[in-house]
Amino acid sequence: MSHEAEQSEPNTIDAALLAAAVRLLADDHPGVLASARARLLRAGDAALSPLRVGAESADVRLRARCRSLLRALEVKGSLVRFSRLRLVKGGRSPVGPVLEGAVLLAKMVRTFVPEVSDLLAILRYQATELQARCAGRSLPVCARLLAEHLHGAMRLRGAPDAATTLDHVSIDRVLIGRVGSPVALSLAYLLVARSVGLSAVGVAIPGHFLVRLRGERPALVDPFHGGRVVTKADAARYLRGAGHYPVLPHLRDLDDSELLLCYLRALRRAARLRPADHALQSLGRAEALLETC
Secondary structure, eight states: OOHHHHHHHHHHHHHHHHHHHHHHTTOSOHHHHHHHHHHHHHHGGGGHHHHHHHTTOSOHHHHHHHHHHHHHHHHHHHHHHHHTOOOOTTSOOOHHHHHHHHHHHHHHHOSSOOOHHHHHHHHHHHHHHHHHHHTTOOHHHHHHHHHIIIIIISOOEEOOTTOOOGGGTSHHHHHHHOEEOHHHHHHHHHHHHHHHTOEEEEEOOTTOOEEEEESSSOEEEEGGGTTEEEOHHHHHHHHHHTTOOSSGGGGSOOOHHHHHHHHHHHHHHHHTTSOOHHHHHHHHHHHHHHHTO
């Protein structure tokens, strides 16, 4: 046997074993089914090809089980990528890592989420015109221009108060559908603002979410209500009226790990309307990662 044949034989055997495991997914015996699932999940990416073949099978049960496993592997892969995410500790990261984190979290609870590069192109397109208009302007003017562009030209809108669907939380659906929850809209505003060159951070007040543009004259922006500028006094009055004391801790800047943590929890609340165990488990692991950042 040649050296090349010796090298290729294990791969051939592995492929045959994985193909056999896929066929066993059609078995009625719970033990056989569990063993086949475990083998395929351990195989990871190597199991994708035979599972994709099984996902097109004429056998309805095999097809459904293969598609379920493909989804489980997709979620697992998103969690692995999320664990490798590099955010600036205690500070503000570039747009790419923050957007990637939001996309990976969305992929854990939804299928057919666009790639980061596609959404980054949308953000850069929106930022191009705005960047020229903001050049040399004061921060309050930049805040107004940001709202005019995102609420006016782009038509980003707050979802109805009762809306808690994934379409209103997932960053891709918000950028495409233009309707979102407070944290998702704030994430969109923050990413566009940073693309323009502004220093933007999230501010999580109870039951709502704002964006602060940092500078000599900081501006607190409410993306859910058309990007209007909120004074610190207005925010403090709202918090006191809702019984939140002391006020200042609720108005502090979040770092990017905390921002993604708020986004993750909003995703999880929405995902509970159509729960999938592997999705909620992955979000739990991602939450633990963010809490230790």
